[in-house]
Amino acid sequence: MKNGLCFLIAAKRSEMLQLQQLARTSELVHATASLVHGLQRERGLSNLVLASGGRLHCAQRQQQVEENRAWEADIRQCFNALDTDSPQPEHGARLFSRIAYVLQGLDALPHLRQQIAQHNGTPERATAAFVKLVAGLLAVVFEAADSASDPEVSRLLVALFNFMQGKEFAGQERATGSAAFASGRATHAAQHKLLNLLESQERCLQVFHDFASVGMAGLWHQSQQGAPLAELERLRRVLCTAADGAPLNPEHSSPWFEVCTRRIDSMRVVESRLAQDLVTLCEERLAQAERELQAYLQLKTVPPTGTPEEQANAFFDEAPAPPPTTVAQAGAEPATITFATDRDALGPQLGRSILELVHAQSLRLQLMEAELDTARASLNERKLVERAKGLLMAHRHLSEDDAHKLMRHMAMSQNRRLVDVAQAVLSMADVLPARNR
Amino acid sequence: MKNGLCFLIAAKRSEMLQLQQLARTSELVHATASLVHGLQRERGLSNLVLASGGRLHCAQRQQQVEENRAWEADIRQCFNALDTDSPQPEHGARLFSRIAYVLQGLDALPHLRQQIAQHNGTPERATAAFVKLVAGLLAVVFEAADSASDPEVSRLLVALFNFMQGKEFAGQERATGSAAFASGRATHAAQHKLLNLLESQERCLQVFHDFASVGMAGLWHQSQQGAPLAELERLRRVLCTAADGAPLNPEHSSPWFEVCTRRIDSMRVVESRLAQDLVTLCEERLAQAERELQAYLQLKTVPPTGTPEEQANAFFDEAPAPPPTTVAQAGAEPATITFATDRDALGPQLGRSILELVHAQSLRLQLMEAELDTARASLNERKLVERAKGLLMAHRHLSEDDAHKLMRHMAMSQNRRLVDVAQAVLSMADVLPARNR
Numbered sequence: 001m002k003n004g005l006c007f008l009i010a011a012k013r014s015e016m017l018q019l020q021q022l023a024r025t026s027e028l029v030h031a032t033a034s035l036v037h038g039l040q041r042e043r044g045l046s047n048l049v050l051a052s053g054g055r056l057h058c059a060q061r062q063q064q065v066e067e068n069r070a071w072e073a074d075i076r077q078c079f080n081a082l083d084t085d086s087p088q089p090e091h092g093a094r095l096f097s098r099i100a101y102v103l104q105g106l107d108a109l110p111h112l113r114q115q116i117a118q119h120n121g122t123p124e125r126a127t128a129a130f131v132k133l134v135a136g137l138l139a140v141v142f143e144a145a146d147s148a149s150d151p152e153v154s155r156l157l158v159a160l161f162n163f164m165q166g167k168e169f170a171g172q173e174r175a176t177g178s179a180a181f182a183s184g185r186a187t188h189a190a191q192h193k194l195l196n197l198l199e200s201q202e203r204c205l206q207v208f209h210d211f212a213s214v215g216m217a218g219l220w221h222q223s224q225q226g227a228p229l230a231e232l233e234r235l236r237r238v239l240c241t242a243a244d245g246a247p248l249n250p251e252h253s254s255p256w257f258e259v260c261t262r263r264i265d266s267m268r269v270v271e272s273r274l275a276q277d278l279v280t281l282c283e284e285r286l287a288q289a290e291r292e293l294q295a296y297l298q299l300k301t302v303p304p305t306g307t308p309e310e311q312a313n314a315f316f317d318e319a320p321a322p323p324p325t326t327v328a329q330a331g332a333e334p335a336t337i338t339f340a341t342d343r344d345a346l347g348p349q350l351g352r353s354i355l356e357l358v359h360a361q362s363l364r365l366q367l368m369e370a371e372l373d374t375a376r377a378s379l380n381e382r383k384l385v386e387r388a389k390g391l392l393m394a395h396r397h398l399s400e401d402d403a404h405k406l407m408r409h410m411a412m413s414q415n416r417r418l419v420d421v422a423q424a425v426l427s428m429a430d431v432l433p434a435r436n437r
Numbered sequence: 438m439k440n441g442l443c444f445l446i447a448a449k450r451s452e453m454l455q456l457q458q459l460a461r462t463s464e465l466v467h468a469t470a471s472l473v474h475g476l477q478r479e480r481g482l483s484n485l486v487l488a489s490g491g492r493l494h495c496a497q498r499q500q501q502v503e504e505n506r507a508w509e510a511d512i513r514q515c516f517n518a519l520d521t522d523s524p525q526p527e528h529g530a531r532l533f534s535r536i537a538y539v540l541q542g543l544d545a546l547p548h549l550r551q552q553i554a555q556h557n558g559t560p561e562r563a564t565a566a567f568v569k570l571v572a573g574l575l576a577v578v579f580e581a582a583d584s585a586s587d588p589e590v591s592r593l594l595v596a597l598f599n600f601m602q603g604k605e606f607a608g609q610e611r612a613t614g615s616a617a618f619a620s621g622r623a624t625h626a627a628q629h630k631l632l633n634l635l636e637s638q639e640r641c642l643q644v645f646h647d648f649a650s651v652g653m654a655g656l657w658h659q660s661q662q663g664a665p666l667a668e669l670e671r672l673r674r675v676l677c678t679a680a681d682g683a684p685l686n687p688e689h690s691s692p693w694f695e696v697c698t699r700r701i702d703s704m705r706v707v708e709s710r711l712a713q714d715l716v717t718l719c720e721e722r723l724a725q726a727e728r729e730l731q732a733y734l735q736l737k738t739v740p741p742t743g744t745p746e747e748q749a750n751a752f753f754d755e756a757p758a759p760p761p762t763t764v765a766q767a768g769a770e771p772a773t774i775t776f777a778t779d780r781d782a783l784g785p786q787l788g789r790s791i792l793e794l795v796h797a798q799s800l801r802l803q804l805m806e807a808e809l810d811t812a813r814a815s816l817n818e819r820k821l822v823e824r825a826k827g828l829l830m831a832h833r834h835l836s837e838d839d840a841h842k843l844m845r846h847m848a849m850s851q852n853r854r855l856v857d858v859a860q861a862v863l864s865m866a867d868v869l870p871a872r873n874r
Contacts, residue, residue: 003540011529093451100442125753358537361537366823383803394800
């Protein structure tokens with residue numbers, strides 16, 4: 001018969017098993033960041049190849065393709081290492097579903113590359129194809145961030161996801177600007193797209209800033225100084241302020257591509273550090289959880305204090321002794337509180353009753369959940385947009401692209417943010433079907 | 438090497454494994470409801486035994502104790518049946534932690550009963566002891582509701598938890614009123630406690646009403662008609678409107694206990710049906726998920742449509758065909774939308790590409806999550822109160838009881854709801870430690 005102690009230990013073991021899964025997911029996120037970066041480069045090079053009719057950058061593209069094949073092999077290995085047969089955390093089904101999508105995309109990649117190598121198709125089509133695959137990979141990182149069970153890991157994943165998403169918007173900005181300069185003419189449509197990408201980028205980088213460590217945010221700000229950024233801002237201004245139909249200098253296409261690339265490469269340095277930090281943090285957490293579990297398991301040999309009668313009275317009468325909790329405010333981080341109960345000292349359970357330990361554990365789990373909720377709340381904006389898109393797809397039988405375009409159009413014509421349109425779509429959904437059916 | 442199809446199936450299997458755990462948790466909730474009801478009766482009878490110095494209701498109490506031992510054996514069996522060694526859903530640690538607490542309480546029960554049998558201790562002390570154990574059991578149901586992975590099961594669990602919590606407040610109302618009449622004198626303190634219990638009860642029953650099926654809500658309203666309720670309301674009025682220190686008729690103690698008991702027994706009928714419905718619903722869901730999984734597994738033998746080249750083009754160019762989704766508004770239920778994609782028809786995947794299946798699956802998971810969030814949001818009020826209590830325990834080194842009393846006192850003196858006080862405590866917490874340290 002399992003007793004209270006068994007479940008006290010089971011709760012601890014459950015935390016540890018969750019961290020193990022989180023550690024595997026983090027390896028996957030790390031590999032994803034590398035592949036995404038490679039695909040962003042390949043996208044840029046493929047554009048140059050197609051736009052020049054195969055005269056330019058063919059060798060570099062080929063080299064990047066080779067490199068990406070290695071990253072792809074890495075990520076496929078991570079996918080294989082995931083345990084798909086055991087019970088998964090709640091988000092398991094969503095993560096697997098995202099991975100299924102990515103694998104379809106990776107399987108389609110050789111075919112796309114063949115077409116590009118034969119200078120088949122437009123730069124726009126190639127860009128759209130890579131955008132789709134990268135979006136699928138980012139969705140994997142999103143699910144990982146949404147399902148992390150440790151508050152600190154969750155914060156780091158939120159920072160990383162938003163940084164990656166911001167970097168992807170920067171990559172799309174590069175492609176959009178290149179095409180605009182190359183076309184030699186400013187259009188309102190392209191300007192609007194560009195302004196949208198800039199705004200989305202800023203929002204992502206703000207969330208990154210809110211959730212990243214001070215050191216990491218500093219590293220990012222440091223990299224955003226100096227001449228290249230000033231040149232980028234100048235070219236952005238040229239692109240965004242030209243009158244509809246006004247001429248643009250096609251010669252600017254190349255320096256634009258150049259400064260954008262330098263910025264994206266500097267983002268890669270931060271991204272790569274974030275991804276590495278994530279893996280390290282998970283390893284630390286896991287080692288810590290294992291030590292904690294061992295300390296709990298010791299209770300089986302060193303029984304806790306109190307006779308059965310004392311324990312009974314303790315349960316019904318006495319207020320449990322307060323857990324030896326220290327409340328620490330994490331430096332200049334956004335306001336959250338870290339409760340270190342049994343985390344900092346090993347074996348604090350010796351000399352305490354099971355009831356005290358149960359109270360301390362419940363308290364810690366509760367406060368961990370509160371911290372997790374804070375980090376996850378930052379992911380809600382994207383979720384609302386995705387859900388609204390899903391609703392439109394289901395109600396109006398739209399494709400995903402068309403649903404997104406419809407919402408984008410509503411946002412533009414009503415001059416509202418995409419997330420506000422999403423909210424409106426979702427609240428309408430509660431009303432409309434009832435009337436229509 | 439696992440391909441997209443593998444992960445499509447893994448996502449489905451993950452859903453099924455979650456439902457298996459949910460089915461086990463539902464058995465546990467069912468057993469919990471029975472034990473809670475038994476303990477509520479034992480609490481009432483113990484009070485009568487102690488108040489009468491052992492002259493009244495000794496045999497009935499003994500009979501109830503025997504019955505409760507059987508319920509206890511049931512619930513311990515459910516605890517044993519839980520898999521404590523495999524990875525658990527995110528909430529696993531919290532559920533186990535709650536169970537550890539309950540087991541400490543159950544182990545302490547024989548000692549408490551012995552004291553009652555010897556007419557040792559006051560009715561107040563015995564009531565407080567049972568209240569503590571019942572609160573522990575309700576916390577198990579709460580975690581089950583908070584962790585359910587299926588929207589429909591989640592709604593039912595939210596309804597059941599709130600109904601059980603409301604019934605527990607009704608039980609505490611019975612004890613408080615009995616003591617007040619027996620004491621022969623009205624006090625503001627007792628009146629305030631009573632009003633609080635009534636308000637809490639109503640709030641719980643309102644949430645039950647919001648989430649229960651139409652049939653179940655109707656069953657409840659039907660049971661709340663007629664003479665006994667009118668008598669209860671009359672006695673409630675007597676209790677709540679008497680001036681501070683005014684005499685109360687001790688003879689009313691017995692009819693008060695009687696009408697309260699009849700009401701609680703009628704609540705048991707609804708509670709019991711809810712608990713049974715829960716088990717049935719989980720079984721249905723599980724059987725359905727198993728059929729769905731089998732249909733997905735067939736894909737391995739009947740490969741989906743499309744050549745590799747067609748599949749590649751589908752990924753990069755074509756909008757995926759909209760999933761055969763039907764949008765159904767559930768009758769007079771609160772506004773939610775049920776998306777039946779692959780739920781109603783078996784094997785709809787035949788003749789569709791993997792990409793289409795992946796899209797349909799992602800869409801369904803997304804909308805399921807949205808529905809889950811709605812049900813879970815209703816649990817937030819309690820979470821906020823629990824978290825604020827935890828914060829006070831940690832910051833001020835208070836016991837749980839004292840933290841609760843402090844918040845209750847703040848709510849009374851500021852004439853605010855407990856949840857608003859909790860919110861204030863939590864938002865203060867972000868500010869205070871930074872200044873103090």
